[in-house]
Amino acid sequence: ATPTALLTGSGRGAQLGILIRGPQVLEDTRTVDTIVLDKTGTVTTGKLAVTDVVLLGGLDRTRVLALAGAVEAASEHPIAQAIAAAAPGHPPVTGFSSSAGGGVRGTVEDGGRDVTVVAGRSGWLEENGVVISDEHLTALQDQQDAGSTAIWVAADGHVVGLVSLKDTVKDSSAAAITRLKELGLRPILLTGDNAAVAQRVAEQVGIAPEDVLAGILPEGKVQAIRNLQSEGATVAMAGDGVNDAAALAQADLGIAMGSGTDVAIEAADLTVMGNSLEQVAQAIELSRITLRTIK
Numbered sequence: 609a610t611p612t613a614l615l616t617g618s619g620r621g622a623q624l625g626i627l628i629r630g631p632q633v634l635e636d637t638r639t640v641d642t643i644v645l646d647k648t649g650t651v652t653t654g655k656l657a658v659t660d661v662v663l664l665g666g667l668d669r670t671r672v673l674a675l676a677g678a679v680e681a682a683s684e685h686p687i688a689q690a691i692a693a694a695a696p697g698h699p700p701v702t703g704f705s706s707s708a709g710g711g712v713r714g715t716v717e718d719g720g721r722d723v724t725v726v727a728g729r730s731g732w733l734e735e736n737g738v739v740i741s742d743e744h745l746t747a748l749q750d751q752q753d754a755g756s757t758a759i760w761v762a763a764d765g766h767v768v769g770l771v772s773l774k775d776t777v778k779d780s781s782a783a784a785i786t787r788l789k790e791l792g793l794r795p796i797l798l799t800g801d802n803a804a805v806a807q808r809v810a811e812q813v814g815i816a817p818e819d820v821l822a823g824i825l826p827e828g829k830v831q832a833i834r835n836l837q838s839e840g841a842t843v844a845m846a847g848d849g850v851n852d853a854a855a856l857a858q859a860d861l862g863i864a865m866g867s868g869t870d871v872a873i874e875a876a877d878l879t880v881m882g883n884s885l886e887q888v889a890q891a892i893e894l895s896r897i898t899l900r901t902i903k
């Protein structure tokens with residue numbers, strides 16, 4: 609994604625690949641004491657890989673992947689891109705719709721017949737009238753316990769499988785979070801993904817277990833920022849997804865990853881073109897130095 613409506617701030621910021629929306633942004637950057645980090649695509653690479661397909665409804669692996677891949681191909685979510693890539697030659701989709709932080713839905717032709725496919729998290733399937741049994745939930749729990757993000761796939765109202773994916777933490781994230789802590793910021797991990805995966809990522813990058821907020825829908829992300837603000841925190845939020853846009857706007861300082869979606873970049877005050885949290889730490893450091901020089 610290319611930020612269009614952004615102004616570059618200081619010359620040094622631009623050199624570092626940090627794009628700032630306006631002059632007051634430096635002031636906001638200087639005073640933040642809390643940094644909320646989206647997990648997928650911000651702390652992690654967001655380049656997920658499909659690691660497993662659990663079959664739950666009589667369809668084989670290839671068909672479960674083809675149905676899911678067909679619908680996910682129309683979504684720009686990192687999970688969607690991974691599933692579509694794992695299903696080469698998937699059929700086309702019609703009547704596509706999606707819910708940020710929920711999942712996707714569409715109609716796919718399968719063996720000459722139209723099949724309604726719903727893929728995503730439990731709440732999204734239930735909203736679409738798909739019943740998830742206790743046996744299915746056990747299968748989900750097993751995948752999550754193994755540290756995977758697992759996505760339901762349903763065909764014509766019935767669960768047919770789970771697609772499991774794994775993500776990797778960016779090489780730069782742990783050192784960047786150490787630096788943010790040295791700058792006096794409290795890091796908080798905020799994600800729509802499950803708690804087991806979130807805690808694992810937090811541990812890898814040095815975020816305290818009590819500072820992990822998992823299973824949070826996009827509206828919940830906004831509320832989480834508001835709660836911190838009402839506790840007196842000045843909050844920066846770093847994110848990349850459609851699901852992060854409202855939270856980026858709510859934060860005292862919204863930071864978008866340059867690789868993120870256009871809506872995230874448009875909602876942010878500051879965009880880091882190198883997609884690294886190191887640049888976020890640099891931006892905060894830079895704002896403090898710059899303002900000290902001006903004063």
Ligand code: ADP
Pocket residue numbers: 646647648649680683685687688707708709710711712727728729757758759798799800801802824825826849851
């Ligand atoms: P994050 O906060 O980690 O960026 P999201 O809020 O984007 O995560 O997504 C939260 C959850 O919603 C995902 O873990 C997944 O279960 C579900 N989800 C979101 N988008 C999709 C999609 N395109 N396909 C399937 N599931 C999705």
Ligand code: MG
Pocket residue numbers: 646647648649650847848849852
């Ligand atoms: Mg994200």
